[in-house]
Amino acid sequence: MENKAEEQLALIADTRARLAARLTTPWWYHLSLAALMGVLVLAIGLGVGTWWFALVVAVVVVVEGVLIGAYRRTMGVWTATWDGFPSSTVWVAFGVALALFVASAAVHLWTAVVWPIWVLAAVTVVGFVALGRWTDAVWRRRLKAEA
Amino acid sequence: MTDPAFDEVVHAPQRLRTMALLVAVAGQVEFATIRDVLNVADSVLSKHLKVLHDAGYIELRKPTGQGRVRTWVQLTPAGGQAYTAHVAALREIVGARLTQSEAAHLRRTARASRARPRPSEDRA
Numbered sequence: 001m002e003n004k005a006e007e008q009l010a011l012i013a014d015t016r017a018r019l020a021a022r023l024t025t026p027w028w029y030h031l032s033l034a035a036l037m038g039v040l041v042l043a044i045g046l047g048v049g050t051w052w053f054a055l056v057v058a059v060v061v062v063v064e065g066v067l068i069g070a071y072r073r074t075m076g077v078w079t080a081t082w083d084g085f086p087s088s089t090v091w092v093a094f095g096v097a098l099a100l101f102v103a104s105a106a107v108h109l110w111t112a113v114v115w116p117i118w119v120l121a122a123v124t125v126v127g128f129v130a131l132g133r134w135t136d137a138v139w140r141r142r143l144k145a146e147a
Numbered sequence: 148m149t150d151p152a153f154d155e156v157v158h159a160p161q162r163l164r165t166m167a168l169l170v171a172v173a174g175q176v177e178f179a180t181i182r183d184v185l186n187v188a189d190s191v192l193s194k195h196l197k198v199l200h201d202a203g204y205i206e207l208r209k210p211t212g213q214g215r216v217r218t219w220v221q222l223t224p225a226g227g228q229a230y231t232a233h234v235a236a237l238r239e240i241v242g243a244r245l246t247q248s249e250a251a252h253l254r255r256t257a258r259a260s261r262a263r264p265r266p267s268e269d270r271a
Binding site: 005006008009011012014015016018019022073075076077078079143 | 164175217237
């Protein structure tokens with residue numbers, strides 16, 4: 001009986017390990033998502049108050065939806081709840097995005113220089129690629145650790 | 148709280164692995180992904196998914212209008228409870244505790260089952 005139970009628990013561990021090995025996000029996903037966030041930072045810093053600002057934000061939202069759909073089809077997995085995802089990394093991403101948006105808006109409102117906005121956009125792209133990879137690593141590590 | 152309970156439906160190895168995969172993802176998983184992770188034939192997986200579906204442990208969705216029709220599989224609250232109770236029974240036998248994600252899943256399914264009336268309550 002105990003051996004059978006151990007066998008079943010080993011099967012669960014093996015399945016989680018196989019899943020962890022399969023969860024490799026396509027290279028274009030984090031890069032595209034980061035580029036979209038960079039475009040948002042640029043739009044906030046350069047476009048608030050202009051006619052094209054809302055248009056750019058709408059395009060970013062639509063493209064992000066398409067990107068998520070492509071991710072879902074490619075990976076064959078979609079986590080719909082916070083419980084299944086390393087939520088700490090998601091909150092870090094939200095915090096970083098908010099800080100970059102606020103910084104970009106502050107530069108736009110209180111200075112006449114443009115170059116810091118481009119620097120912020122570049123930081124956004126690099127930061128979100130790193131955050132995406134970190135999220136993947138945390139998820140895989142957790143799947144393996146609990147196997 | 149779900150009491151440890153051995154479940155004959157979950158017990159079959161391929162069904163146990165399917166349920167373990169769905170619990171680990173805590174979302175939707177495509178048929179082909181489950182097949183690849185389990186390394187089984189389409190027909191074998193279909194057979195086991197049918198058993199799980201008939202038991203009310205999984206939901207099957209086939210969204211149309213997006214090119215090739217894909218089957219997405221998701222655990223139901225009843226399925227989550229059955230799996231967690233089964234794993235709890237296994238761990239009780241070997242003297243181990245639930246993992247963090249299993250405990251989280253247990254809390255989630257308990258919340259969902261509190262939110263949804265049971266079939267017997269529907270009839271009452």
